[in-house]
Amino acid sequence: MANYRMHRSTAFLFFKSLIRYRWFSLIAALLVIGGLGSQLGELKKNTQADAFIDANEPALIYRSAVEDIFNLKDPLVIAIQNGGATGIYNTESLELVRRLSDQLISVPNIDPQGITSLATESNIEGDTFGMEVREFLDGPLDSAHIDWIKASIESFPLYQGSLVADDGSMTLIVAELLDQKKAEATYQAVMQLIEHAPAGENEIHVAGEGAIAGFLSEYIDRDAKRLNPLAGLIITIVLIAAFFTVRAAVIPNLIVAGTVAGTLGAMAVFGAEFYVITNGLIVCMIGIAVADSIHIFSEYYEVQAADPTLSQGDAVALAMARMWRPVALTTLTTAAGFLALYPTNDMPPLQYFGIFGAFAVVVAGILTLFVTPALLSFFRARPSRLFRRQGSVSSKRSLARVLGSIPVNHPKKVLLSGTLIAGLAVIGAVNVVVNEERIENFQAHEPIYLADKSINRSMDGTYYLDVVIETPDAEGIYDPSVLTAISELQDFLEQQPEIHGSTSIADYIKQMYKAVNEDDQAFYRLPDDRNLIAQLFLLYTASGDPTDFEERVDSRRETALVRANLKTGSYQVSRSLVPRLESYLAAEFDGEVSAQLSGRINVDYHWIDGIAESHLDSVIVSFLAVFLMAALLFRSIVGGLMAAIPVGLSILLIYAVMGVKGIWLGVGTSMFAAIAIGLSVDFAIHTIDRLREAMSQPGDSNIAERITDVFASTGRALWFNLLAVALGFGVLMTSQVPPLVNFGMLVALSVSVAFVASLFLLPAFALVFRPKFVHGAYGSFWRTGTILLVLLAAGVLSGRAFAAEGRPEADDIIQKMNDRPEGVSVQRDMSITLTDRRGNVREEHTRAFRRYFGDTKKTAIFYTKPGTVAGTAFLTWDYADPGKDDDQWLYLPALRKVRRISASDRGDYFLGTDFTYEEIKKESKIAAEDYQFSLLGEEDVDGHHAWKVEATPVDPEVSRALGYGRVVLRVDSSLLIPRLTEYWDVNGNFLKTVHARGIENIDGIWAITDIEATNQKTGHSTRIQFQDTDYGATVPPRLFEQNALKRGF
């Protein structure tokens, strides 16, 4: 008898002991969970939209800097719309603008200085003294005044479309928020204000990026909080329906509570924040904890049904002895799947999702194995009525048996159907569109959604793309050529179909120039006299508020902001627009005046671009992790493969549904696949484990019967597992929030697919291929391990960085290394330590500057210490065109002359160091045209994965010029910086090594902070340590002139 055998098994005895000393495990669990749970209060919520972006994302860092310079914030936009004949040009509408503008000042979290409306803005017009700056709504709003406002707006292009709609039907009040985190409360306060406003004939709308971005996360979070408990309730009902006992309803809920409390407590302890998608983690925890419990309880009641004479302790221990293995297996495989999310994602919320998802799975597994039996042992033995009935009525025509007969009777057809479905799913999945548009996360009838659409229909748009123009000197913006470039940039922007208007300081200057020329339209242009421009500003400050320009130009008049208005914030729009603009800016602003993109549209573009790139890697690695773990645990590659079938199909179908239903792959949806892996692997593992057990048991029943038995027993448990999770999360489909509706639907779908695939495809697979491992033949742990290690090296490692393309080409690695961002300019100090083979040390200090002028990279190095070399300076202009020789100059203080030096000396050592001139100016990049590259493999350097690339000079001449016959680089696969490089001389002798000893992220840019070159022939070494690296420092262009070398810095 099976039960008899079990009585003597180690597992049975272990669980008997566990039950005997149940207080010990309960108290231990209570202490650990209680301890972690007590930290829950420390858990910080972060529902900010920016939380999804890596804090080191350069676009985000740059935007913060730009916001500081121009005092910008994502605004909340109130629109006043009047469909009447005069539009908003009537007393009632304008009074409303005035009233709301005044009242907004007292709304908490609204920057009183950051309100822009007709009530705060001024007209610039000519008068007898030259220029008058007059507030639009200053004075009584009689018809003459209103006519003047209308005429003024119509002759002031800056305000058309941005402040008042072109047809006059709408005007905006733009209010900037002081703290984005309080956006929702501010939105509500403003909505209240509007409720009490005397709207009359006017319609009032509230939208704007500030409102949307801040409010959205709260919106999702709130609905998730409402629905998650409902999911818990429905799961409890399913549990009751499945077992018809109180214990089966209470104990799994305790396990869920313990798992959630322990995991969230651990998050608090480790300083992780609670993000919007952490709600999804709770969903996973409930699903996983409940699944384990359902299997334990099913087994427990089956054991009781089979032998009603068993004591409660024996029944529990027997059930546990049979179930510990699949529970442990699912725990490990699911944890592996989650953990794989960590290295493959850039977004902190998803990284934490991976780590703490794995943690939660382990906690749920441990609680199920150690606490469930302890708790269950407190109850008296009482079989479930449902199982009693099932035990006695073993109908051959029950639904389970009918269904179970399908894969048994038609295994090939079942497999073929599975393959066909997978094929169709692939077709659907390729249609998935990467996109993100926050406003689309609201339901179409939400006021904020309606407001956004309405405002963007009438106005130029409430989504901003900024271009920051930087000049090298104070008052550089006054330069007519700079202003002309800005004006031309605006022309270009407005030609783009996605852009509906733009504003800049040039608009103000044109208006002022027109004003001082008696409002003659012919003077609505930029004056070509720098002094005149400066005087216009001065004149403005005489009658207007000088801070009026603070959002367009900084106080030093060195940096200006050009703002383009878009009607949509969609990634699909920015994906084509941003690269187009970037190439325009690179071509047109390649001199001393630089231009860079900023604004939320740019930030969103960059990080959503990152999701598009990393998402596939992430899913593949997660999937591989599940496969590897399952293979290792089953000691069989086929076992791993079988576990991967339902998981893979479930992921594929999720993408297929997303593709077909037009659900975008965006921030929220990018975690669906991960959750699908976590929830669906359970079905596969339980089925495989039971199949194996059934197949390997001695007896004379045939395979078909055994499979049908599995279907009936495990199938039932899996069915309730499915019901619990699918119905539980199906509830989310009733949500108000479209992303939650999708989430609920896709979770329900993924577990359903996993259920069907496990119960139909896996038995069919076992019947068709008859894998040995299903029939109880244990593979060798080591053999499987070795095969997996080989697979791991070939698959996972290459998948980590280049899952989509497979193993990268050497040229691609070098290209990416050379494309690595290094900032437009940098200033840093270099400490150069020269050590000879006898240990004699010399130290030199320099101040180095580097700046890009278009494609030309200019580097200036000034020696500051010791006195014997102080004053020596080196300047190089490195041209992008490989056909053009670089230009180099050296200033020697003993001569007091700047000496031109030959660029063909690039293989010579730079001023006594072990770095060549070439290496100094290339800064850990390499002139790709000088070498042919081949990928030798991969290695770990200082614990970091690196590609090993061999570089061979293209011809002997280049080889002689560089001084190298062969170079082997080890390029960090994630940072794309060479960590260790070896050089051989032209005769093939090993020459030197260059080792990047320190790499740090500075101002969002990965930079080498400590590098050492060692000449193997001479024993001499040079170590350069970089200090005070500043990518944001002002590096004036004049430092890169020949004359600057003798002037010093």
Added chain:
Amino acid sequence: MKPVRYTGLTIAWWLVGTPVSAIDVQHSSLVELEAAYAYKTGSWQKQEIVWRPEWVTRFDSGARLTVIGEGRFDAKDKLDPGRPDQPFRAQNTETVFPSDHIDLELREFYLDHYAGDAFVRLGKQQIVWGQADGLRVLDVINPLSYREFILPDVEHRRIPLWSALTEIPLETWTAQLVWIPDATVTESTLPGATYSLIPDPFGEGRLQVNRPDSLADSDFGLKLSTFQSGWDLSLNYLYHTIDDPLIRIDAFGQQVLADYNRSHLVGGTASKPFGDLTLRSEVGLESKNRFENSLTGEIINTEVGSYVIGLDYSGFSDWFISAQFFQTYRFTGTHDNGSSKEQVTVLIRHDAMNNALILEALGIYDLNKKDSLIQLEAEYSVSTNVVLRAGADLFFGDQSGTFGQFQEASRLSTGFTFSF
């Protein structure tokens, strides 16, 4: 001397007006111990300690004040014996001699500032033009001191002058304007000194130097430089006093007369690398220079053209080879001295042990007088702050030649530099 005072006052006023908190002062010093032994005469030429401190003060406004001093103690005191009169130097440019063995000099003292895009340097400074090494065609703004003839680095031989310089960027060109209200001229040591170039027919060193007036005869110049198609180019113009005097013997008054004249200098430079070779060239035309016909005693006014063509070769790693050809030509020639003078220089430098050891040989050969100077030097950096040095300065040729005249002064030297 008013302009000098104005410059000094401007800097002082500027300093007083700047908040003290807004400054950052950096100091560095070089102390050099050096001895030179004239092996032909068997005597020590010098045994000196030179301290060269430098203070750089940076102000928050971006301005920078540089002060470089020089203090020298020479146990031998043969190079400028005693406390010599300084007839060649303007008052504010003079060296102080507290004792026979000690001299103190404010070498440089200038304020740098950017006025918009224009760079301004005001104060006592060296302004260097030209592309040639050691040969003077355009590098004539600062006069030289011949205290040790031409043996030290040219940086230490130039006499810094009170001057104003501004560099203004103009599209692809840079205009440099200079004004030098400091009438210090080439300083020859007086008779009795080792390297004296002044004839002493009357035995008592009776010298009458008719130095021009600093303000009325101030120099001014314009340099336009650019970088075009790989060429570093400059065009230069200087209206100046020629610093080398016309020496005449006034037999009647029993004195030696040193006279100076004004001249327009027009010239240009061009340099560009061609592979491992870098070409440097420099040409200049003085509108007026004066010579005395040694036969007739007649003073000849002439235009003088000069040029240097230099080639630097760096094709061998760690080797630097440079050769220059120099010719100067008098358009109104005299038959006794020839109308032209030619010199050739060759410099060979080898950097060894990662520049810890630098070996250098410089040869200058006068094609007319067939005399020459060969300078050999080895420099070894023992540590960050200590450099050892040994060398030889060897004169060859006829006693009447520029170099040959100092045959007896050929010397071996050694020393070390300590920096802190």
